[in-house]
Amino acid sequence: MAPFGLSALRSLLGRGVGNTPWQPPESSWSRRFGLGWESPYTVRYASNLDDGPDHGMPLGGFGAGCLGRSPSGAFNLWNLDGGEHWFGSIPDCQFALWEQQGEDVRAHALATAPDRDDTDPSGGTPLSAWQWYPASTQGRSTGTYAARYPLSWTHHEDVYRAGVLCEAFSPILPGDYQRTSYPVAVFRWQFSNPTDQPLELSLMLCWRNTVGWFTNTDAAAEVHFRDDGSPEHNYAPAIGRGEGQRNRQVDQPGFSGVLLEGQPSMPLAEGEGQWCLALPDDLDGVHVMRCSRWDPSGDGSELWTPFAADGRIPDSNNDRASRSGEQASAAIAVKFTLAPGASREIPLVISWDLPVTAFASGSSALRRYTDFFGSSGSNAAAIAAEALRDWRQWREQIDAWQQPVLARMQLPEPLRMALFNELYDLCSGGSLWTAASPADPHGRFGVLECLDYAWYESLDVRLYGSLALLQLWPELDKAVLRSFARAIPAADGSQRPIGWYFTQGRGRVEADRKVAGATPHDLGAPNERPFDATNYTAYQDCNLWKDLASDYMLQVWRTFRLAPTGEDLRFLAECWPSAVQALDYLKGFDVNNDGLPDNGGAPDQTFDDWPLQGVSAYCGALWIAALEAALAMAQRLQLDLGLDTAAEQRRFGAWLEQSRANFDDLLWNGEYYRIDAESGTPVVMADQLCGDFYARLLGLPPVVSDARARSTLQAVKEACFERFESGRLGVANGLRRDGSPLDPNGTHPLEVWTGINFGLASYYRLMGESKTALAICSAVVGQVYSGGLQFRTPEAITAVNTFRACHYLRAMAIWGLWATDTGWERIPGVAER
Incomplete structure (x- = not known):
């Protein structure tokens, strides 16, 4: 198969419309979107980790912390504290899509319905006003998730009239000791209109401000033994801590976005820094909307009601710092029209700048990417700007390094798939990659x-x-x-x-x-x-x-x-x-x-x-x-x-x-x-x-x-x-x-x-x-x-x-x-x- 570039993506997107099912890319692992598992493997020892089978490919650079979007559309992997693991549902960290043709309006968050919000100790039903995406069943496919690390694809079908495909990746490039460290995820959305009438579409990305969450609040981190005799330490991240968080719009040459920040310590502590949601500022015929702050702790109607009605979100630039007990989410949306037979590409970037990873007794290290972006924790926008400038080049480089493996037809396709996908652990296996020094020029x-x-x-x-x-x-x-x-x-x-x-x-x-x-x-x-x-x-x-x-x-x-x-x-x-x-x-x-x-x-x-x-x-x-x-x-x-x-x-x-x-x-x-x-x-x-x-x-x-x-x-x-x-x-x-x-x-x-x-x-x-x-x-x-x-x-x-x-x-x-x-x-x- 030839390298999987832009033309190939458009071709695959087109073939996914109508009666011909979309085909996952060669040598990828795939599964129907949101389909449950009948009898997955379960853990042998009760004390060992078992998050369940809803795992997708991680996004982020080596040692930069990572996040993962699952085959059911949920962002549920949050390994952002160096060497630590947190797997949980944050329902408002999500994409959503609105579509209108004539009087017919369709709007869904692009994940199956969550049964909980793991940041909410009360355990209430999260975002009850939202319409969630229907899961596939044995009799009906509503989409397909596929992954060939560091690439993943989410294809949606039989729900919208539009052809909808999202490709996600980070610049994991063999031999590149700079970009492989970047804390960034690129989402390349592809839309097509196979109908004979115009389609109006609005794509939204919303995100919780989690600055300050991913650090261990258990200062002792006491070591004890599991039932299998192995040692472990306590990990109690500051999930849900919202005091001092603020969100604001940001505009720089090349992109428009929203910054999510905290109240930094001096010096900067672990978990502190920024997140950035960004898209290019040169998208013709597109209306960009930004809501710097909305409350995810209620039913979500303040954001969902206008979005579901006409694809809009409240336009705000409220950068008020959160008080104790408050939560702050932000959103960015892009609305456009697709003529019959037309297609459109929308790149969106999520970047984070959490430069410090801490250890015991007050010791800490700077992450490798700070060699290129500094250690102030205020460079999420700069990281996003480079991603929006260079993502096409990164994508071509991924094609180039994967091609020899794809071409090795003597190796069965499942094994070629596993060669790629088993590399995931270099990102999500708690990887630590420190800043360079004279003794360690690559960290x-x-x-x-x-x-x-x-x-x-x-x-x-x-x-x-x-x-x-x-x-x-x-x-x-x-x-x-x-x-x-x-x-x-x-x-x-x-x-x-x-x-x-x-x-x-x-x-x-x-x-x-x-x-x-x-x-x-x-x-x-x-x-x-x-x-x-x-x-x-x-x-x-x-x-x-x-x-x-x-x-x-x-x-x-x-x-x-x-x-x-x-x-x-x-x-x-x-x-x-x-x-x-x-x-x-x-x-x-x-x-x-x-x-x-x-x-x-x-x-x-x-x-x-x-x-x-x-x-x-x-x-x-x-x-x-x-x-x-x-x-x-x-x-x-x-x-x-x-x-x-x-x-x-x-x-x-x-x-x-x-x-x-x-x-x-x-x-x-x-x-x-x-x-x-x-x-x-x-x-x-x-x-x-x-x-x-x-x-x-x-x-x-x-x-x-x-x-x-x-x-x-x-x-x-x-x-x-x-x-x-x-x-x-x-x-x-x-x-x-x-x-x-x-x-x-x-x-x-x-x-x-x-x-x-x-x-x-x-x-x-x-x-x-x-x-x-x-x-x-x-x-x-x-x-x-x-x-x-x-x-x-x-x-x-x-x-x-x-x-x-x-x-x-x-x-x-x-x-x-x-x-x-x-x-x-x-x-x-x-x-x-």
Whole structure:
């Protein structure tokens, strides 16, 4: 399919009129507008997050905060406080459309009827005077929602005479470290008149002033343990706080709009700043109306009655500051006439400038976009002006970077769809992207492991999930690894309880937060001091984990070798000292001096509810691959930069020789590798050779022979995929050779982990078994996008339609499909910028 430009949009809009249904764009996820879900996946643990299936694509730049408009038309995702999540209905944040032809008048808010206003503690019926858009049913479609991140489309049908299509996007542009950070959403409305009479139309956008809402009012943010043993902190945003808010009209060259502001502190606090609603000021034949203030707490009739009657809204520029208990909404509307057969395009922009994201103890950071717009919190209009000036160029650039994926017809369309849509997490996964500094020229970056496990860039998880970031925004991938490089030498002796022991009934066991030389599990949490206070998670003692140092080494060498911008020796040299320290620390767990670190019995690797004892296949294979990477790194640094790495080469070389000699002897059972050397656990572990996958991906000597790799993959395929629910769900983590569970009540072994499945599929693909790779990916993608899990992809799904840990970082491992095919075209723009 050709790039999806203006002519294509108009063509699709036209085909959506009359009896021919509108067709969603290629490689997009789609669903009938407002159609309910019969049996979506539900959460496995009561304490884990489950917002329900009405999730759409997020809008906004990385680290800028985001909002989401759902397949039912509601704006219901409000992740505007860095690292925090608020999902709720604000009914007056909405588009509406009025239409008149002759005596026939139609007016609807362009969302299905809300059952509540989540900002109103009284729980009354919201905006009861409004007419809401009818939801689709099995027998009637009133429209279609489609998404191919960062693009989404909402097409309306069988309600208005006009053809109505809205395309929404933000400038998410690979390799562009400026525009990808912008806090802005563009809504490109397309209208057509298929009738033989003129149509009058009026499009309205109304918006609540939420300045000051998205900050945590719980200063303590006390940490406690969930029922699954994981830590969490309290989050109490200031939803509904309205005192001091004011709205006013704004006119600047290029646009007309409305600004929504608060009463700023000095210095500016988290959540303070501006919103802006804007449209171009050069739209011929269009009447623009602006209502700077109306009250959304009543039935909404002061705005809806005139709009429903003749498409008008009260024209006002009332900038009075709200008193305590008051709420203030604003609206902007554009009215025009469409002649028979005519079409019209109306761009509308929503921008926000909330420059500060705060952490614990008064610490805070400026968001990345402030490098380009300043940190005063008064630049929402400037952001909107640039969007209205450049949105067409942004849209063309999105077409350009998506085209190579769209053109890869060997990949089934659902998987091409998922390649795009799984990138959503870089925006809505609590992403943190700070302003630049001399030490961090692109800022510091992090994405939460997930919203339930709310700590940044879990290193074991990003071994899989960062394959997307590496290929599309490699400088951000380097920024994350530099943060780990700084953290490895640090120490924090403060004691905290380890949650796993509570779940096992073993009482209180405490451990140091961070031991010097240990590779941290994560870069900290949004309620503390991320990047500086690491190892937030306390489910296990991360200082004892046996995969993290190997994960770090492999990611550093991977980013050096595979970044589309080319090899960066300076980056390699920056990471080398910490990589050496990390491997030396991990070797200290080789209790029997066989060259291989030993797992200690308590879960001490990414499967952190799954005990391993002695040398394990998973950690041992990663260790061997990491030593190969370390030797390759040492040689390059000595050859190209003149660093003396001879001692490290001798040490790592000796460990490698010993490890290779013992790995197969200890673990190979003639068909596949035993899960570990000492527990006797009789299961086939699906991801046992992740280290071999990484070695092969990076062009290093394989960890195991081709014959043993293929034999292992065959056993995994039969036991964990084909004999687990007949392959319909994906690959289970670990089953007996006959496909039966070791423990019918087990947790990790019986779960299908989305990211592990995508990583495992990439391994199959690398070994030439593309059919199996695509079957695995198709099973997982099918469950996610048919089970109401779109744009909140979980870590794990089960055979009883439950999930755990939504918005999970590891799922971006699907980009391993792209990384493992060297014949595929590079994404345009990444290497050039």
